[in-house]
Amino acid sequence: MKYKSQAVAKPYFIAAIGLFLGQIVFGLIMGLQYVVGDFLFPAIPFNVARMVHTNLLIVWLLFGFMGAAYYLIPEESERELHSPKLALAMFWIFLVAGAATILSYLLVPYASLAKWTGNDLLATMGREFLEQPLPTKIGIVVVALAMLYNLSMTVLRGRKTAINLVMLVGLWGLAIFFLFSFYNPGNLVKDKYYWWWVVHLWVEGVWELIMGAMLAFVLIKVTGVDREVIEKWLYVIIAMALISGLIGTGHHYYWIGAPEYWQWWGSVFSALEPIPFFMMTVFAFNMVNRRRREHPNKAAVLWALGTGVMAFLGAGVWGFLHTLAPVNFYTHGSQITAAHGHMAFYGAYVMVVLTMISYTMPLMRGRAANGRVAQMVEMWSFWLMTVAMVFITLFLTAAGILQIWLQRVAAEPMSFMAAQEQVSLFYWMREVSGLIFLIGVLLYIGSFFIKGKSEAATT
Amino acid sequence: MWFFILAELLVFGVFFLAYAFARTRNVELFNASQLELDQLSGAINTVLLISSSYFVVRAVDQIRHGRSRSCTYWLLAAMTCGGAFLVLKLAEFGAKIEAGITMSTNTFFMFYLGLGFFHFMHVVLGMVILGAVTLKAWKGGYSAASYSGVETGAAYWHMVDLVWIILFPLIYVLH
Numbered sequence: 001m002k003y004k005s006q007a008v009a010k011p012y013f014i015a016a017i018g019l020f021l022g023q024i025v026f027g028l029i030m031g032l033q034y035v036v037g038d039f040l041f042p043a044i045p046f047n048v049a050r051m052v053h054t055n056l057l058i059v060w061l062l063f064g065f066m067g068a069a070y071y072l073i074p075e076e077s078e079r080e081l082h083s084p085k086l087a088l089a090m091f092w093i094f095l096v097a098g099a100a101t102i103l104s105y106l107l108v109p110y111a112s113l114a115k116w117t118g119n120d121l122l123a124t125m126g127r128e129f130l131e132q133p134l135p136t137k138i139g140i141v142v143v144a145l146a147m148l149y150n151l152s153m154t155v156l157r158g159r160k161t162a163i164n165l166v167m168l169v170g171l172w173g174l175a176i177f178f179l180f181s182f183y184n185p186g187n188l189v190k191d192k193y194y195w196w197w198v199v200h201l202w203v204e205g206v207w208e209l210i211m212g213a214m215l216a217f218v219l220i221k222v223t224g225v226d227r228e229v230i231e232k233w234l235y236v237i238i239a240m241a242l243i244s245g246l247i248g249t250g251h252h253y254y255w256i257g258a259p260e261y262w263q264w265w266g267s268v269f270s271a272l273e274p275i276p277f278f279m280m281t282v283f284a285f286n287m288v289n290r291r292r293r294e295h296p297n298k299a300a301v302l303w304a305l306g307t308g309v310m311a312f313l314g315a316g317v318w319g320f321l322h323t324l325a326p327v328n329f330y331t332h333g334s335q336i337t338a339a340h341g342h343m344a345f346y347g348a349y350v351m352v353v354l355t356m357i358s359y360t361m362p363l364m365r366g367r368a369a370n371g372r373v374a375q376m377v378e379m380w381s382f383w384l385m386t387v388a389m390v391f392i393t394l395f396l397t398a399a400g401i402l403q404i405w406l407q408r409v410a411a412e413p414m415s416f417m418a419a420q421e422q423v424s425l426f427y428w429m430r431e432v433s434g435l436i437f438l439i440g441v442l443l444y445i446g447s448f449f450i451k452g453k454s455e456a457a458t459t
Numbered sequence: 460m461w462f463f464i465l466a467e468l469l470v471f472g473v474f475f476l477a478y479a480f481a482r483t484r485n486v487e488l489f490n491a492s493q494l495e496l497d498q499l500s501g502a503i504n505t506v507l508l509i510s511s512s513y514f515v516v517r518a519v520d521q522i523r524h525g526r527s528r529s530c531t532y533w534l535l536a537a538m539t540c541g542g543a544f545l546v547l548k549l550a551e552f553g554a555k556i557e558a559g560i561t562m563s564t565n566t567f568f569m570f571y572l573g574l575g576f577f578h579f580m581h582v583v584l585g586m587v588i589l590g591a592v593t594l595k596a597w598k599g600g601y602s603a604a605s606y607s608g609v610e611t612g613a614a615y616w617h618m619v620d621l622v623w624i625i626l627f628p629l630i631y632v633l634h
Contacts, residue, residue: 260563261562264573267477268470272473
């Protein structure tokens with residue numbers, strides 16, 4: 001760690017990991033509810049478990065991105081963070097607001113929560129992933145703006161590199177596109193447009209910039225390859241991500257009442273979306289092969305390579321699987337979508353945050369890398385989580401294909417619930433894979449507490 | 460830049476394939492709608508873009524010999540052709556909109572207007588790039604030893620031209 005203020009990233013990462021564990025627990029609860037419908041009913045109904053599972057994911061990834069930004073930007077800008085105090089204050093505000101929101105989902109009926117939090121003043125609630133009550137949404141904007149102020153001031157007065165500029169543009173984009181969540185038009189088609197402009201332009205737009213910057217940062221550090229080479233890759237990757245991803249939004253317009261030509265434009269552009277992800281894979285492997293140093297933090301290198309591969313598989317391949325309009329006509333909103341969602345979020349965003357944590361945490365704890373045993377446990381957790389996620393994805397894909405056949409293609413189509421009954425075997429197998437994933441998460445957390453001879457701090 | 464050009468060609472390539480695919484499924488509609496296009500305007504535009512590509516080649520040739528002033532003039536000539544292309548194209552689009560034709564009229568017009576507009580935006584971007592190169596050349600920013608900026612701008616402009624050379628026969632002419 002070069003600058004003292006980079007240490008503000010630590011609480012962000014700890015909170016991220018804690019919420020990650022919560023997300024997995026709720027994933028397991030709802031995974032079981034798929035097959036045992038009244039499990040934990042009425043305390044935690046399925047819709048609440050789902051909301052908590054997805055919202056925790058978003059919140060912990062945001063904690064991860066913020067922590068990463070607070071670590072990476074001072075180092076790239078070669079100066080202390082503009083205001084470490086502001087960053088810490090925002091951490092506590094975000095944590096308290098996030099925890100209160102999740103608890104309110106669990107303890108209060110959603111309709112009452114809407115009534116108490118001023119949803120009648122400005123209706124923003126009730127949309128998937130954007131369920132947060134108004135005060136939480138405003139809180140997110142305040143925290144994001146304070147962070148952007150803090151980071152922008154740091155970059156403005158410091159060294160400007162491709163990495164910190166791409167990171168900053170990504171974070172600004174994240175904050176700006178979130179503003180669409182405050183507009184909730186009565187027209188259902190318009191409503192969907194604005195909703196996708198948050199959801200899609202985040203995960204298939206600006207988040208890719210954030211991811212690219214984080215990956216490039218860690219690769220420079222662990223491989224020692226020239227900055228010029230890595231920055232060139234970064235530019236090309238983000239250019240491709242934006243070219244394909246922005247008009248690629250059209251793949252969400254197929255069946256929402258938008259003009260028919262979107263079936264062409266959405267199909268063609270989103271068919272290109274795997275390219276930047278494939279390039280990230282090639283990028284990660286290429287840089288590691290050309291490494292000029294053997295970094296003692298082997299676990300971080302493994303996470304970086306894993307991000308490249310899994311992001312391409314989850315976001316690229318599983319996305320392409322159902323992105324063409326004639327295919328999506330059948331697969332739309334089925335378990336295929338869930339399969340893609342799981343592997344894409346894990347492969348791209350979960351893994352890149354864990355890459356960053358893996359690289360920075362030892363440094364913030366005063367060593368270049370953890371000891372051999374701690375790293376070994378961390379690598380075990382990598383393989384357990386990753387392999388479990390591959391199986392979750394495969395089982396959901398199998399469930400999806402069968403579901404589509406029974407419900408939408410067969411000569412005598414079944415009703416939704418009848419089809420669900422038929423695919424329950426795959427849901428059980430998904431649940432078992434989920435348990436293995438949980439073991440992976442627990443091992444991962446455990447790896448932080450393993451003491452042993454660690455590598456001396458060099459940077 | 461080469462990567463960017465290849466990516467652009469890939470996008471257009473996929474669209475051309477999609478056009479061919481859509482046409483085979485509805486040949487009569489495509490042929491009937493095609494008759495409503497202004498082939499003369501398309502042909503003039505083709506001549507304009509091919510000429511502009513030639514001018515850009517001359518500009519690169521001039522700067523190779525260190526003649527920045529003459530390079531600037533050739534670039535300006537290319538941009539004039541590009542500008543004329545944009546004006547003609549706008550007139551064409553205007554006429555179609557007046558006739559009540561939109562991207563939702565039928566699949567043929569979806570491709571004609573969509574691809575046409577997409578290419579139009581690329582001509583605009585090409586003009587911006589050529590403009591920046593021209594400005595730098597005017598200020599003497601290139602020399603016989605260092606002219607990769609001119610070559611890069613020229614390469615992009617050729618790509619824009621190349622796409623049109625496929626787009627014009629494909630959408631306007633081929634029956």
